[in-house]
Amino acid sequence: MTGVRPTVLFVEDDETLREATVQALTLEGFEVSAHADALSALRAVTPAFAGVIVSDIRMPGMDGIAFFDHLRALDPEMQVIFTTAHGDVAMAVEAMKNGAADFFTKPYSVSRLVHAIGRAHDRRALVLENRRLRDALREREHRRIGGSSQTAERLQRLIAEVARADVDLMISGPTGVGKNFVARLVHDLSPRRDRPFVTVDAGVLMHDDANLILFGRDPSVALSRSGLVERAQGGTLVLDEIESIPERAKAQLLSLIDTRRFLAIGAERPRSVDVRIIAISRSAGEGERARPLDPALLHRLGGIAIALPELANRREDIPDLFREFVAAFEAELELETSDLGEAEWRHLLSHDWPGNIRELRTFARNFVTGLTRIAQGSARGAEPQSLREMVARFERAVIEDALRDAKGQVDEVQQRLSLPRKTLYDRLTKYGLRAKDYRR
Known part of the structure; x- marks a missing residue:
């Protein structure tokens, strides 16, 4: 019980x-x-x-x-x-x-x-x-993770499973892929959702008294204060940029991970704390160098891991993500926008998005506020062509793939593409395709 x-x-x-x-x-x-x-x-x-x-x-x-x-x-x-x-x-x-x-x-x-x-x-x-988790996933996952690709669906399932398991977790990925969003989502879907969610910016600890910030000063000494670890009691402690944890705090942090006990400055005895630890690690994106993660921390926190991919590796989600961001900014700013122009669509579909979801979100906000105005042909690697031409090229490629897979059998192509027979023949004529050329 x-x-x-x-x-x-x-x-x-x-x-x-x-x-x-x-x-x-x-x-x-x-x-x-x-x-x-x-x-x-x-x-x-x-x-x-x-x-x-x-x-x-x-x-x-x-x-x-x-x-x-x-x-x-x-x-x-x-x-x-x-x-x-x-x-x-x-x-x-x-x-x-x-x-x-x-x-x-x-x-x-x-x-x-x-x-x-x-x-x-x-x-x-x-x-x-389980019902609450399913409801929460319907309400939150699509908004936060975004997209309907297989990659997005796998991430959504993994996040739901990890949230239920009250274990430590490592989230990794390049800059801008949504690591902090996922950490918050894991907390919101977990049994600890009504308890504190405390984030430690390890980059700041490099320049301050790390042990004081993390573990606090005991009430028995002057200028006592609680540390971030104690404030997370019963909830989730997020260690952002875990690779930046300074050496002077690492030994006690390892002890905390192992025993859930810590020693405040000036204290004679360690205290116990009930927290779930989520570490966030920035892996290298294209053109970046990742800082090495201490093997001892990796060994303790890397057993359960969520690796978030670059946006360029889930391009099929970009239109859905963009529409979600636009809808959110329209509601937030009480603005209405027209559809993307041809140049914006070319940028959206051909840009490499080195800043990942963060860059796409900024692009969507600028679009809503009217700041996005892209000159024709300025998108990286894009050839000057209309959106209609881009769609036609895509449609032809899909039909060719279906013809090849079906070995030129028109009935099977029609079934695969869910097209009426007349529409399919019209498309074949339009693109100069002949079913018999694909029969073997």
Whole structure:
């Protein structure tokens, strides 16, 4: 059973048994809501109910099976445990086949019931947490990660999985790929989401008293202060640019990672802290040199890692990302924009984006505010051609690939491209393509 105090909704029409069971469960640390009939209990349950329902089967008015049907209509994964007399065992077994968590024959052992409630509560907590994560991913991941490519989808799945696992993490990638966004997203999707999120800029530690900033000064000495590690208690501690951690702080940082204990300046004894550590490392992009990461830190923090790719390696996401940024800036600045011009589209699709997502975001903001005006042909490596010409070249290439893969079989090409037959033949004529040239 988890450390959360579970809620139990207990339904029993026998007053003596109801009061005795409520008292026993309360003594075991449960929050118990008691009801004499199923109808009043049903009024107390919503689809978001996080507890466990323990109900008799034989009751006046609505019986336990009808009650169970109503609960399943609210949420098919509601956790329900039945108590029953010997003559109702067959009904209880049938209810379990339909999704009930467990059943107990009267008189039942309170200790066994307590264990069953604990197991059911853990299952319910997992169900609700998974739903929350899915909802959060729908609301946040696409906005923050952006794109619908296979690379983006893999990142989204990995972030969701890592967020659930309360372990230390290394996030790496070149400048501007969104490492800090991902760190925040992992925190927001984790069980620590309501606890502190504290970022340590290791680059600043190079010029200041690193141990004081990280670990603080003990209250027993003058000018005491809490450090960033202590302020992150219960939450997430982010070590940004981990390769810049100064040598004078490295030994105690390694000890913190290993033991979750630290020694404040002036303290006689180390203190314990409950934090998740996320390290952010800047790997080298094209034309850059990466600073080496201390092997001891890499060994401890690099077991679980998220490597974010350069934007140039996920070009198919650029249009989606750009549109998301434009929509966000239009809402923020209360501005409306027209579509991109030809030169802007050429820049968007052909530029290498060395500044990655950060550069694209700046480009989108400048576009919304009217600052982006690109001269024709100025995009790097772009030939002077209209957007219509670019689309035509792309369309022809897609049809040629389909013809090649289908060995010139027009029916298969039509199915692959989801095109009406007449439209496909029109495109073949337009681009001077002949299906028989691809038959082998």
